[in-house]
Amino acid sequence: MYIGVDLGGTKIAAGLVDDNLKIIKKASCPTNVGRPYSEIIKDIACLIEDILAQTGYSQSDIKSIGLGSPGVPDIKNGVLVFSNNLQWNFVPVRTELQKYFNTPVYLDNDANCAAIGEYAAGAAKQYNTTVLVTLGTGIGGGIVLNDKIHNGFNYAGGEIGHMVIKAGGIPCSCGRDGCWERYASVTGLIYMANNAAKEHPESMLTQILNKGEKLNGRNIFDCAKSGDKTALKVIEDFRYYIAVGITNIINILQPEAVVVGGGISNEGEYLLAPVREQVAKEVYTDKVPLPHIIKASLGNDAGIIGAAIVGQYQ
Numbered sequence: 081m082y083i084g085v086d087l088g089g090t091k092i093a094a095g096l097v098d099d100n101l102k103i104i105k106k107a108s109c110p111t112n113v114g115r116p117y118s119e120i121i122k123d124i125a126c127l128i129e130d131i132l133a134q135t136g137y138s139q140s141d142i143k144s145i146g147l148g149s150p151g152v153p154d155i156k157n158g159v160l161v162f163s164n165n166l167q168w169n170f171v172p173v174r175t176e177l178q179k180y181f182n183t184p185v186y187l188d189n190d191a192n193c194a195a196i197g198e199y200a201a202g203a204a205k206q207y208n209t210t211v212l213v214t215l216g217t218g219i220g221g222g223i224v225l226n227d228k229i230h231n232g233f234n235y236a237g238g239e240i241g242h243m244v245i246k247a248g249g250i251p252c253s254c255g256r257d258g259c260w261e262r263y264a265s266v267t268g269l270i271y272m273a274n275n276a277a278k279e280h281p282e283s284m285l286t287q288i289l290n291k292g293e294k295l296n297g298r299n300i301f302d303c304a305k306s307g308d309k310t311a312l313k314v315i316e317d318f319r320y321y322i323a324v325g326i327t328n329i330i331n332i333l334q335p336e337a338v339v340v341g342g343g344i345s346n347e348g349e350y351l352l353a354p355v356r357e358q359v360a361k362e363v364y365t366d367k368v369p370l371p372h373i374i375k376a377s378l379g380n381d382a383g384i385i386g387a388a389i390v391g392q393y394q
């Protein structure tokens with residue numbers, strides 16, 4: 081038995097995970113960012129204790145606790161070096177959590193944990209090297225090479241969303257211009273759709289805005305599927321930008337699988353089939369087997385399952 085914790089800027093989700101990597105019980109509570117870290121970690125401990133109490137297990141049944149958090153972790157020392165979302169700097173997560181549990185505690189980046197979840201128990205289960213690309217507000221990335229998370233000597237690597245795909249392009253919060261996540265995240269999609277709506281007042285996108293509603297991933301896709309030409313062009317551009325970044329990843333790493341996650345991946349083949357075609361056109365060589373580009377299968381559970389076992393892949 082393991083405990084996996086997905087610590088986010090909005091909520092903390094924890095789960096009891098069995099040896100077959102199935103979640104037995106989940107619970108969550110709000111993070112309420114801005115409080116002292118000791119209070120937030122105390123809430124994590126309470127969440128874990130509740131789960132154990134409700135399932136009849138005790139601390140001695142738990143092999144390890146793993147915690148996935150946004151930001152840059154110091155994996156060796158179990159310290160969260162920096163997290164913008166949590167407003168944390170150098171927080172000794174392992175030491176603090178071990179005040180409550182006499183159990184090994186592992187810490188890693190949340191995107192890495194999700195990648196381990198998909199690699200060990202999800203869409204990439206039968207594949208070796210895997211890159212998880214999570215399309216959300218930004219683009220999260222987790223790279224699994226030779227059964228280990230690859231995130232660099234200082235644990236700050238794997239930031240695939242911040243590879244520039246258009247030099248001098250749209251400014252990014254990281255300080256560069258033209259990062260992949262400015263174009264191929266849901267935020268990028270909405271940005272492009274809003275611009276297209278301004279240029280094409282006859283489009284269904286404009287009708288949505290005129291009703292006082294906002295554009296989101298779902299309604300932009302719905303407009304395209306209903307035959308709206310402007311929305312379709314936006315979706316085609318979006319898929320193209322996704323393909324550009326995935327091609328870059330493939331040219332460098334040639335992973336056996338690229339797993340695409342995030343809510344927008346529920347568009348399934350409507351999103352991914354054209355991406356695959358574009359990647360096949362653009363990759364350095366098509367004389368070798370191409371990596372599989374597939375949809376993630378665990379949803380939000382990937383983060384909990386991956387965190388639970390992350391210590392085995394560090």
Ligand SMILES: [Zn+2]
Nearest residue numbers: 242252254259
């Ligand atoms: Zn960036």
